[in-house]
Each structure stands twice: as C-alpha cells, then as structure tokens.
Amino acid sequence: MELSEFFSAHPKAALGFSGGVDSAYLLYAAVKAGANVQPYFIKTAFQPAFELEDAQHLARELGVSLRIIQLDILSDAAVATNPADRCYHCKKRLFGALKKQALADGYTLLLDGTNASDDLTDRPGFRALEELEVRSPLRECGLTKAEIRQLSQKAGLFTWCKPAYACLATRIPWGNAITPELLQKVENGENALFRLGFSDLRVRLFHDAARIQLPDGQLQAAIEKREAIMEALRPWFDTVLLDLNGRN
Numbered sequence: 001m002e003l004s005e006f007f008s009a010h011p012k013a014a015l016g017f018s019g020g021v022d023s024a025y026l027l028y029a030a031v032k033a034g035a036n037v038q039p040y041f042i043k044t045a046f047q048p049a050f051e052l053e054d055a056q057h058l059a060r061e062l063g064v065s066l067r068i069i070q071l072d073i074l075s076d077a078a079v080a081t082n083p084a085d086r087c088y089h090c091k092k093r094l095f096g097a098l099k100k101q102a103l104a105d106g107y108t109l110l111l112d113g114t115n116a117s118d119d120l121t122d123r124p125g126f127r128a129l130e131e132l133e134v135r136s137p138l139r140e141c142g143l144t145k146a147e148i149r150q151l152s153q154k155a156g157l158f159t160w161c162k163p164a165y166a167c168l169a170t171r172i173p174w175g176n177a178i179t180p181e182l183l184q185k186v187e188n189g190e191n192a193l194f195r196l197g198f199s200d201l202r203v204r205l206f207h208d209a210a211r212i213q214l215p216d217g218q219l220q221a222a223i224e225k226r227e228a229i230m231e232a233l234r235p236w237f238d239t240v241l242l243d244l245n246g247r248n
Contacts, residue, residue, distance in 0.1 A: 006137045007033035013109040014102035015039045016095060016134070017066065018047075019055030021145070022113030024159040025152045026138055031062050038107060039066050042094045044073040045180050046167040048187045058159060067105075071097050074178060079169075082178050086169065088124035095132045110134045117145040163200035171204045185236045192232040196225060200247060209239035216246040 007030055015030070017023045017039035030037035041055045052068070059066035071093065074080045078089035099110055112129060114136035129136070138148065152160035171186045172178050182205065189203040189210050198221070202213040210233055214222055222229060222242055233240050 001141050003029040003137060003141050003143075004033045006141060007035035007037070010035070010109055010135075012036045012107060013038075013111050013135075014098060014105070014107035015111045016098050016113070017041050017055055017059075018113065019051050019053075019058055019159070020113065020165065021152060021159050021162050022115050022138055022148055024058050024157055024162075025148050025155070026111065026113050027058070027064065028062060028152070028155055028157060029137075031064060037111070038102070038105065039064060040069055040098050040101065041066055042069045042071055042098060044071050044094070045183050046073060046090070046169045048165075048168060048190070051165065054159065054162070058157070061158075067101070069097055069101055074180065080178050082169070082172060082174055082176055084174050085124045086174070088128050090167075090169070091125035091128035092131070095129060095134055099132060112136055114139045115145055115148055116142050171202060173205065176205070188236050189233050193229070196228055196232060198222070202247065203233075204243075206241060208237075209241050210237040211241045211243055213243045213245075213247045219244065219246055 012035070015023065015027060015037050017027060019041065023039075027037065027039055039055070039059060041052060043052060056066055073090060073093060076089060076093055079086055079093065095110065095112070102110060110132065112134050114126065114129070115138040118139065149160050168183045168186050169178055172182055186203050186205065190201060193201055193203065193212070198214055198218055200215050204211045204213060212222065212229070219242070230240055
C-alpha cells in the first residue's frame with residue numbers, strides 16, 4: 001500500500017508530531033495527498049526546545065497549523081520514578097492526552113510516525129500505542145528509515161538529514177528518579193556540545209558525571225577539544241567522561 005492510498009482511505013486524522021524525520025515526512029505526504037491531518041506537538045519536560053522549534057518550522061513550510069498540547073509528564077509517578085517500562089507509561093499519557101484533544105477537535109483516528117525499520121521487540125511504548133489504537137502509516141506501508149530520508153530529501157524537507165533524537169529521559173539510568181533539574185542539566189550539556197560543532201550526540205548521566213556519546217567520526221575531535229568540552233560543561237558537571245565505544 002502507498003501512503004497516498006492510506007490517506008485516500010483515511011482522509012481525516014490527528015498526528016502525534018515530533019518534528020523528526022518520520023513524522024515530518026508523514027505530514028508532508030498527508031498534505032500532498034490532500035488529507036485533513038492535524039499535527040499535535042505534545043510538549044513535556046522530555047523534549048528539548050529545538051524539537052518544538054523544528055516542528056513549528058516544518059508546519060509553517062507545509063502551510064499547516066500546529067497545535068501544542070502542554071503536559072506535565074512528571075506528575076505521573078509511573079513515569080517520574082523511571083521504571084524499566086517508563087516508555088509504556090509515558091507513551092500512554094502522551095497519546096492519551098492527544099486522543100482527548102483530538103476527539104474534542106473532531107478527529108477520531110490517531111497516527112504516529114513509527115516506521116518499518118523500528119524494532120518493536122523491546123518497545124513498551126508501542127504496546128501503549130496498540131492499546132490506544134494508534135495507526136502507523138509509514139510502518140503499514142513498509143517504509144524504512146533510509147527510504148523516508150531519501151523521500152524527504154527529494155521532497156526538499158530540511159528534516160531529511162536530521163539525526164534521530166530520543167527524549168531527554170533516556171539519558172537518565174533506569175531506577176533513578178527523573179527531575180526537571182536533571183533534564184535541564186542534560187539539555188544544557190548537549191546544547192553546549194552542539195555549539196562546539198558536535199552532532200548526533202548524547203550526554204548521559206553516570207552517577208553525578210556526564211558520559212558523552214559521539215559518533216565514531218567525532219571521537220578524535222572530542223579528544224582534541226578536551227579543554228573546550230570541560231569548560232563548556234563545567235557549569236553543570238564537575239566530571240566529564242567520554243565513551244570510547246561511540247554511537248554506532
């Protein structure tokens with residue numbers, strides 16, 4: 001099945017829109033097909049500021065009105081205590097809030113950007129989507145991440161080369177309570193590294209230290225910029241570690 005066929009059969013839907021590669025192309029395809037697909041960005045403490053900015057940017061380029069849902073995700077103890085199945089509880093809250101707002105706006109079908117490359121073997125968040133009857137057109141149409149990037153580049157979407165970016169909560173080890181202060185430290189640290197020219201990175205908490213993960217091709221630059229990195233992260237971290245395994 002082609003995406004155009006999906007939207008022909010389902011011309012009206014609400015989309016959980018992150019501004020990432022997948023949901024961006026899905027929104028583009030919906031607009032191209034002439035479907036009435038309303039994107040919703042669910043803003044929580046887990047999304048860095050640039051994600052909302054990218055979502056707003058893309059919506060403007062496509063001539064679509066983006067609706068923003070504010071959600072206090074840390075008010076849910078099943079999320080804030082950070083258990084191993086945190087993603088299930090988080091996704092249930094996110095798309096539960098989306099479903100409530102979408103129904104109020106007249107949309108009964110919910111969509112997300114899961115693609116055919118996503119491994120759902122250990123994805124508790126996907127279980128929540130199934131329970132809420134969220135459809136994943138990219139996955140249903142067999143589109144892989146590589147294909148979506150190629151199609152996005154052809155369509156002229158600036159997101160085509162955007163690195164995958166998991167939410168900030170993934171930087172905090174399971175079992176460690178998640179607080180706004182810890183999330184802000186991580187976001188500040190990653191922004192500091194972006195300003196130094198690094199990309200596709202993670203700053204993960206390791207006890208009180210920052211454990212930096214970079215693609216293999218950036219490890220040498222990190223060693224050469226050791227002093228600059230230490231200085232950039234000093235406001236938030238006394239100890240900075242470089243993970244030599246890299247981000248493969």
